[in-house]
Amino acid sequence: MTEKLQEIIDNSKSTVFFGGAGISTESGIPDFRSVDGLYNQKYDVPPEVILSHTYFMNHTKEFFDFYRDKMLALWAKPNAAHTKLAQLEKNGKLDCVITQNIDGLHQAAGSKNVLELHGSVHRNYCMKCGKSYSAEYILESKGIPRCTCSGIIKPDVVLYEEPLDEFVTKSAVRAIQRADTLIISGTSLTVYPAAGMIYYFGGRNLVLINRDSTPADSSADLVIHGKAGEVFSKINA
Ligand code: APR
Numbered sequence: 001m002t003e004k005l006q007e008i009i010d011n012s013k014s015t016v017f018f019g020g021a022g023i024s025t026e027s028g029i030p031d032f033r034s035v036d037g038l039y040n041q042k043y044d045v046p047p048e049v050i051l052s053h054t055y056f057m058n059h060t061k062e063f064f065d066f067y068r069d070k071m072l073a074l075w076a077k078p079n080a081a082h083t084k085l086a087q088l089e090k091n092g093k094l095d096c097v098i099t100q101n102i103d104g105l106h107q108a109a110g111s112k113n114v115l116e117l118h119g120s121v122h123r124n125y126c127m128k129c130g131k132s133y134s135a136e137y138i139l140e141s142k143g144i145p146r147c148t149c150s151g152i153i154k155p156d157v158v159l160y161e162e163p164l165d166e167f168v169t170k171s172a173v174r175a176i177q178r179a180d181t182l183i184i185s186g187t188s189l190t191v192y193p194a195a196g197m198i199y200y201f202g203g204r205n206l207v208l209i210n211r212d213s214t215p216a217d218s219s220a221d222l223v224i225h226g227k228a229g230e231v232f233s234k235i236n237a
Contacts (some may be wrong), residue, residue, distance in 0.1 A: 022188025078109035087237035123156035
């Protein structure tokens, strides 16, 4: 199976990667919907509710308590999947990474052209004056993180009920439309509009590398059910 993947990558003129939380599980960050995922852990309030705009506005302190505890994995390091994707980009074999993840691990591995559909924990802005703050600042803050101007500092991550960034969305769709190979990995393809973007793909090779099956498996040219880090470690960049 990885021989076929290698052949596709080597012969492709334009390859785009589309990933999700499953790419970071081998870095120690749980995904959302697997049995050990965040959304299957027991909370008084479901995490999908906590990670919504309404909850952020009405229960801001509780939002940040959960966010610091569960969404800020600043200790995590890139794994073999992140590293190989960065090498493929460096060698001109990958045009861009489109990710639903907010952990910044693709950039930490050296990827330059990364489209973060759901934003990043590494960007945080005062809602009053726009001043920017680091993820470390948020992690070390207590209660509701406040700006020097006293405004609330909001992470630049797309919460439920919030729109995706228009420029990022348009850039991702354009990249997918231009690609002749789309590699989808580490995502259940259940959250829209992100998951809907893959239907703009019209190229030759649709590749799925995922531990569990996904709705796109049936239309893929190559499906590898396995761990992304392990699969990518067998690929020559
Ligand atoms: N290798 C390959 N696939 C993996 C691995 C791994 N090491 N670990 C997990 N997976 C797969 C799982 O089988 C699952 O199909 O990754 C997928 C993760 O799916 P989700 O947990 O639903 O994560 P994701 O698809 O990224 O969620 C999309 O939901 O809550 C929102 O904003 C959040 O960006 C997130 C979005």
